[in-house]
Every structure is written in structure tokens, then in C-alpha cells.
Amino acid sequence: MAKKQSKYDFDLIVIGSGAGGSAAATIAAREGKRVAIAETDTFGGTSPNWGDVPTKALLHAAQLLDEAKEGARFGLRSNTLGHNYLLLREWKDLAVKRTGAGGNRKYYENEGITTLHGAAHFLSPHEISVNRRTYSAASFIIATGADWPLPDIHGITEASYLTPRTILDTTRPPKTLYIVGGGATGVELAQLMAIFGTKVYIADVAARLLPGYDSEAGEMMEKILHSQKSVTVLTQTRTVAIENENIARRVTYSRGGHEHSLRVDEVLIATGRMPNVDLGLENAGVTYTAKGIAVNDHLQTSAKHIYAAGDVLGRMSCTHTALLESRIAVGNLLSKHKLIPDYTASPRVVFTAPAVASAGLTEDDCLRRDLRIKKAVAPLSITTRSNVSDFHNGFVKLITDHKGVLLGATVVAPGAGEMIHELALAIKYGHTAAELAATPHAFLTWSEAIRVAAGKLT
Numbered sequence: 001m002a003k004k005q006s007k008y009d010f011d012l013i014v015i016g017s018g019a020g021g022s023a024a025a026t027i028a029a030r031e032g033k034r035v036a037i038a039e040t041d042t043f044g045g046t047s048p049n050w051g052d053v054p055t056k057a058l059l060h061a062a063q064l065l066d067e068a069k070e071g072a073r074f075g076l077r078s079n080t081l082g083h084n085y086l087l088l089r090e091w092k093d094l095a096v097k098r099t100g101a102g103g104n105r106k107y108y109e110n111e112g113i114t115t116l117h118g119a120a121h122f123l124s125p126h127e128i129s130v131n132r133r134t135y136s137a138a139s140f141i142i143a144t145g146a147d148w149p150l151p152d153i154h155g156i157t158e159a160s161y162l163t164p165r166t167i168l169d170t171t172r173p174p175k176t177l178y179i180v181g182g183g184a185t186g187v188e189l190a191q192l193m194a195i196f197g198t199k200v201y202i203a204d205v206a207a208r209l210l211p212g213y214d215s216e217a218g219e220m221m222e223k224i225l226h227s228q229k230s231v232t233v234l235t236q237t238r239t240v241a242i243e244n245e246n247i248a249r250r251v252t253y254s255r256g257g258h259e260h261s262l263r264v265d266e267v268l269i270a271t272g273r274m275p276n277v278d279l280g281l282e283n284a285g286v287t288y289t290a291k292g293i294a295v296n297d298h299l300q301t302s303a304k305h306i307y308a309a310g311d312v313l314g315r316m317s318c319t320h321t322a323l324l325e326s327r328i329a330v331g332n333l334l335s336k337h338k339l340i341p342d343y344t345a346s347p348r349v350v351f352t353a354p355a356v357a358s359a360g361l362t363e364d365d366c367l368r369r370d371l372r373i374k375k376a377v378a379p380l381s382i383t384t385r386s387n388v389s390d391f392h393n394g395f396v397k398l399i400t401d402h403k404g405v406l407l408g409a410t411v412v413a414p415g416a417g418e419m420i421h422e423l424a425l426a427i428k429y430g431h432t433a434a435e436l437a438a439t440p441h442a443f444l445t446w447s448e449a450i451r452v453a454a455g456k457l458t
Helices: 019-030 046-050 052-074 085-099 104-110 184-195 215-229 319-334 363-368 384-389 416-428 433-438 448-455
Strands: 010-015 035-039 114-117 120-124 127-130 133-142 176-180 199-203 232-234 237-245 248-255 258-264 266-269 306-308 348-350 355-360 373-379 395-401 406-413
Touching: 010 019, 019 035, 019 104, 019 133, 019 319, 046 052, 046 085, 052 085, 052 184, 104 114, 133 319, 176 184, 176 258, 184 199, 184 215, 184 348, 199 215, 215 232, 215 355, 215 395, 215 406, 248 266, 306 319, 348 416, 355 416, 363 373, 363 406, 373 448, 395 433, 395 448, 406 416, 406 448, 416 433, 416 448, 433 448
Parallel strands: 010 035, 010 133, 035 114, 133 306, 176 199, 176 266, 199 232
Antiparallel strands: 120 127, 127 133, 237 248, 248 258, 348 355, 355 406, 373 395, 395 406
């Protein structure tokens, strides 16, 4: 008996090939579905092409240089070390190439996925156009991500500025740089540029750097950036105007009720991203706002055959969170048994030196929820590792409920991104501070600070 011909071109079209779309497309194709994936920019999306991978590749090299330069205190002759920024860019490009970015289109095609390169636009609930061609599908997953919008700063549309994407392709670091935005991206790029000799100013309207993290983390990073790299941190600061001044930029900002002005070579806009929702969603019956697409607990939009995942939801998720949502969304499309993504204890990492990592609730989160909590902070300086490494800036902060069950954790330390997973596991599965404290932690590791902090809560 002949197989019934589908009335659609595809079973599933995934719009966006970044973390929110890639897993879904691959899983569906391996389940035998006819799948297409549409990408308006570079296949692979932000993370491998101009986000996580290239930024962290440069940060790794910069931090290696910075640490080596400080080797004189151990008896090493390292103070004459230098760098070749063009070769550093080549290293960054190699890291991107190794990750498969840019070549991801061939990866999808090898999986039997049809690749569509161009901006997708819904014509009806089951049809999109890409490059003036129409494609239909029974189902869709929207994973168009988010982009860096221009903040409300006078003159910015006429002025020249950098974004976290374009700064990675500059031929040399600017001599002076003004960063608008003190979140994770702004802080990472502030340290990166400062290591390569740039005089950095970083401004944010919040009262501290890293406002989404525990206050101690932002305060410590401000201290480290200022004392070690002469970064000027301008918290509670509103950037009022930016204008071109010959080949430089004139920045006007307001702080403490007074306006100030300074001249810099470049301005970097890193104030947060906005979801990419301009794809004719109203034609598909999908409810959305400028802040993101509305979904239910199963990541299903108001159109039952359309799901969404990743930054387009407006939650500003991490890459690993977008991957989780991608798997859940396609799983819910393929199965009658609907799953709900579990975000409990999803870690967040700022790849500075020292790194900042967080999982679970922050102290501010607990205050907003009116939770009765206990907290403890253990400075890294209490570990023997801090003595042998001659490193003392950092801490472990733990938050528990009144019964001692772990609710949240923040680590500022070398390797904090690796250390946080022990704490994420404890938070996810409801372990207590007493259980953490009773777990042997290897001597001469930074993780001993976790045991000490947990012991303070028992």
C-alpha cells in the first residue's frame, strides 16, 4: 500500500540554528521526520560563531598572559612577555573552526536536514517564506534567539560603536574603551581589553557590576578590575549621549546628579539583548511582545503546532539552557507525554579571572520570595590552596532554608565554573549543608572552601 502523501513540505521546520534550534532539528531528523532548518545569519548561531567560543578563546589566552606576567613573585622571569594581537585573532578563529561553527550547515545536511539560508517569515500558521520561496510544515520550532539592541542614548544612531560581536574582529584593542553595560558580557570584555592594555570605563545604571548575581560577586569583581587593571567602574550611571569626535567618541554620562564627559577611542554597547520576534508571528497566530514569545510550561505557543526555545522566549537563558529547551520542545512535539523543562540549579558562569559562578537562588531572589534563609561565606584565603597559589581574592557563598537545605550558591574563584556543578547537584536534589560538609573534599583544592562554607551552616 502506498504511503500517504503529506500535504506539507516538511514535518518540522526549525527557525534558527543556534542552541535553541540545533538539538531539536537533529533529534527530529534522527526520528525519521522530514526536517528543514532556516538560518538568517551564520549556521550555528551566536554561541560558537561570535559569542561563547571566540570570547572565551581570547579570554583564555589573555588570562594566560596575565598570569604569566605575574610569575616574578614565584621566581619566574616573565615580565618581558608580550602579545601579537593578530595572531591572537587567528587563535580565536581556529577555536571557532574547531567547534564546527560556520560549517554547521554541512553538518545538518549530513543529518538529512534541509538547510534554508535567509530570513524566515510566517505567511500563515503552516507556511513561511525564505528568500521569496514558500515552505510549509506540520509543525515549527522558533529559536531565533536575541540580538543587541541600541539603548536609549542620544546620538547613538549617528555615532560609531562596537557590539560584543564586532569587538572580536577589531585589528587591535582600542587605547580607551567605554562599555555600556555591567553584566556578564560587559565584565568579561572589560577584563579582556584591559589585559591587552586598554584603559577601560564600564558603566551601568545598577548599583553594582553583575546585578543578576549575589552582591558580593559584583563588589569583588569591581575591586579586582579597579585594583589590578585600573578599570574605572561607573555604577549608578546613566549614559546620556554618544557622538563622534573626529576619529574618537565623546561620551556624556550622568552620575550622582552631575553630568560628566570623556573622550574615548571606542564605545561598546553591551546592555542586554532583545528577542528576535520580527518574523510575522501574528500571521501564525503566535502571541508575543517585544520582550519575547509567550509559551506554556511545555514551551508551546498559542498556536498548538508551534513551539519556541532559547533566547527568543525573553528569559535571557544560557546556551546550555537553550539546549535543554530545544530538547524539551522537540520531545513534546514528537510525544504525547509532555515534559516541563527543569531549570532548577542551572549554573551561570562569568569567565573572568577569577571566574564567577552561580546556581539556584541569589539572596535577592530569596528576599523577593520572603524566604527564611541562612547564609555563610567562606573566603578562599582559608584554603591552603590560596597559599601555594598566592591567590586570595574569592569566596564561596551558600544559602539554605531554615532546615539547612541548599537553595543557592555563588563561587568566585579560579575554576569556579567547574566547582559550581557540585553545588548545582546539591541544590537540584535537595541536599543539605550538613551533607555537603560531611563529604570529603580533596586537600589543596579550591573546593575545600565549599566544605568550610557548608560547615558554617550546620
